[in-house]
Amino acid sequence: MLRKTIIQEQKVALATNYQNEFDFVYQKYRADGISNELAHKATDEMMKKDALATTFRERHGFTIGQELSAKGGAIASMLSFPTGALLPMLAISLIPKSWSALATFVSVLIALGFTGYAAAYLNGADKKHATFRNIIAGILTMLVTYVVGLLFKQGGL
Incomplete structure (x- = not known):
């Protein structure tokens, strides 16, 4: 139940402020030591492929399909x-x-x-x-x- 709520909140965040979500992922990669250019390219490609899965994984540390035991x-x-x-x-x-x-x-x-x-x-x-x-x-x-x-x-x- 909680997971569904978090997923829904993430969908709303993407729909209402995509750039903020993009920036969050980009900044996370920069904080991990990835260069500006590569961090931007990686963020762009992953967000184009599946923005929800990308932002969910980067914000919460696990994938949407991953079940906690x-x-x-x-x-x-x-x-x-x-x-x-x-x-x-x-x-x-x-x-x-x-x-x-x-x-x-x-x-x-x-x-x-x-x-x-x-x-x-x-x-x-x-x-x-x-x-x-x-x-x-x-x-x-x-x-x-x-x-x-x-x-x-x-x-x-």
Whole structure:
């Protein structure tokens, strides 16, 4: 259901602002290090062949016909907690107390990167975006938790 909505939104975007969609794809290729001329030519050819498939793939990291695997997601979820917890637990246990907070933070980021990549791999999704999203969400979660902890500590609780 969600996929159909996204596809419909992409169709509307192409119909109402084709140039913006073209520019998005072109800029994505430029950001990947492709020369101006080649990025423009590739974007032009792919958009002429199938603008919807091209923009959908470049915006969302998978093709319209590609199915995300619920089984892969379930397996990734089942394995992510023990796998993601193992490295931080080892860091807390094995690193000297004076370094434990930093070691825990770094080990959590590594574990989040690994689990984000593994989940994307199992689901056939964009690995770079999933890994980055997982790490950023983890950093924000740790920062919020840290600030809340400071508030409770300041309040004498």
